[in-house]
Amino acid sequence: xxxxxxxxxxxxxxxxxxxxxxxxxxxxxxxxxxxxxxxxxxxxxxxxxxxxxxxxxxxxxxxxxxxxxxxxxxxxxxxxxxxxxxxxxxxxxxxxxxxxxxxxxxxxxxxxxxxxxxxxxxxxxxxxxxxxxxxxxxxxxxxxxxxxxxxxxxxxxxxxxxxxxxxxxxxxxxxxxxxxxxxxxxxxxxxxxxxxxxxxxxxxxxxxxxxxxxxxxxxxxxxxxxxxxxxxxxxxxxxxxxxxxxxxxxxxxxxxxxxxxxxxxxxxxxxxxxxxxxxxxxxxxxxxxxxxxxxxxxxxxxxxxxxxxxxxxxxxxxxxxxxxxxxxxxxxxxxxxxxxxxxxxxxxxxxxxxxxxxxxxxxxxxxxxxxxxxxxxxx
Numbered sequence: 001x002x003x004x005x006x007x008x009x010x011x012x013x014x015x016x017x018x019x020x021x022x023x024x025x026x027x028x029x030x031x032x033x034x035x036x037x038x039x040x041x042x043x044x045x046x047x048x049x050x051x052x053x054x055x056x057x058x059x060x061x062x063x064x065x066x067x068x069x070x071x072x073x074x075x076x077x078x079x080x081x082x083x084x085x086x087x088x089x090x091x092x093x094x095x096x097x098x099x100x101x102x103x104x105x106x107x108x109x110x111x112x113x114x115x116x117x118x119x120x121x122x123x124x125x126x127x128x129x130x131x132x133x134x135x136x137x138x139x140x141x142x143x144x145x146x147x148x149x150x151x152x153x154x155x156x157x158x159x160x161x162x163x164x165x166x167x168x169x170x171x172x173x174x175x176x177x178x179x180x181x182x183x184x185x186x187x188x189x190x191x192x193x194x195x196x197x198x199x200x201x202x203x204x205x206x207x208x209x210x211x212x213x214x215x216x217x218x219x220x221x222x223x224x225x226x227x228x229x230x231x232x233x234x235x236x237x238x239x240x241x242x243x244x245x246x247x248x249x250x251x252x253x254x255x256x257x258x259x260x261x262x263x264x265x266x267x268x269x270x271x272x273x274x275x276x277x278x279x280x281x282x283x284x285x286x287x288x289x290x291x292x293x294x295x296x297x298x299x300x301x302x303x304x305x306x307x308x309x310x311x312x313x314x315x316x317x318x319x320x321x322x323x324x325x326x327x328x329x330x331x332x333x334x335x336x337x338x339x340x341x342x343x344x345x346x347x348x349x350x351x352x353x354x355x356x357x358x359x360x361x362x363x364x365x366x367x368x369x370x371x372x373x374x375x376x377x378x379x
Contacts, residue, residue, distance in 0.1 A: 006041045009034045009087040013046030014094040016069040020050040024057050025290045026168040032058040033366035057173040075103045082107040092118040098137045105140050112373050115141040118286040120308045121154040129159045143372045147287030148309035169362035170293035174266035184350045193225040196275035198291045201229045202237020210281040214332035216249045222339040226255040272298020280304040283325040296356040301348035319351040
């Protein structure tokens with residue numbers, strides 16, 4: 001244990017450094033909650049990649065900056081801080097971690113290594129799990145956790161290890177009052193006929209064009225609905241909108257809104273509470289997207305492409321629907337069905353809130369992670 005009597009959890013960046021938004025995603029939330037709930041010293045380690053404006057949301061979470069991202073520098077850091085690092089938290093099974101974990105194991109055989117799998121089944125299948133370096137690395141991890149069942153099962157069937165499942169949940173950074181489980185109906189009148197998506201708008205991996213094409217196909221049938229896209233907007237996507245999409249659908253210009261990024265956590269939560277439907281159109285995600293838990297806590301009906309975490313995101317169809325990846329026609333049919341059936345929207349929304357409170361509270365997920373590491377329920 002560290003010289004100050006506190007256990008320490010150190011999250012080591014896989015390649016170079018953490019970006020700003022990762023401080024308030026699962027990468028930063030888990031060490032932050034170990035600090036807040038269990039009294040750990042929590043540190044995120046890597047090269048400096050940003051000004052880290054999001055640090056204001058995670059008080060007590062420290063940032064240690066490395067001069068470079070070399071293997072030698074990381075091992076030297078481990079050696080200097082070995083007495084403080086009781087849990088080494090890793091994000092993804094990257095080869096760059098292999099020698100670092102071996103060094104940590106030599107220095108702290110009593111320490112814990114927690115590997116959070118930032119994977120989908122496609123990327124998991126591309127990992128060379130037969131190499132001696134990989135097998136040694138995996139054997140040195142105390143906890144290996146996927147964020148959805150499909151990835152858990154896929155990895156467990158191929159890698160020589162036990163894989164747990166801890167979903168990426170929601171933590172209420174803003175302190176704004178959350179919708180209670182039984183409050184959906186009495187607040188339903190506050191919702192707008194809005195289809196919402198949140199993320200890096202226009203990034204090729206997000207395929208927001210699929211959502212817009214699906215909406216255009218049904219816009220005349222659901223003429224009181226609009227699409228609201230929240231997040232930083234890719235320049236090429238903005239050009240596509242002006243040059244192509246709005247040229248074909250000029251009448252939709254007032255029904256497709258790009259807000260830009262919303263960094264105020266309370267304001268962002270209000271956006272979820274105002275919307276009726278949330279859509280994820282990505283063909284691939286690294287397990288359970290963080291925004292899914294946010295949207296479910298906000299009471300949005302969930303519509304998602306058939307990514308690995310789709311069963312968890314819709315709770316097996318109880319709080320939403322799933323469409324084949326890349327199929328805008330199938331998405332348009334689902335959206336038309338939901339938008340024209342208010343009772344279905346309400347049913348999905350009620351279940352979303354109940355399910356989120358029951359399964360996606362990040363404090364409960366942190367307690368589970370603690371139990372996996374130490375075999376006991378934290379006090």
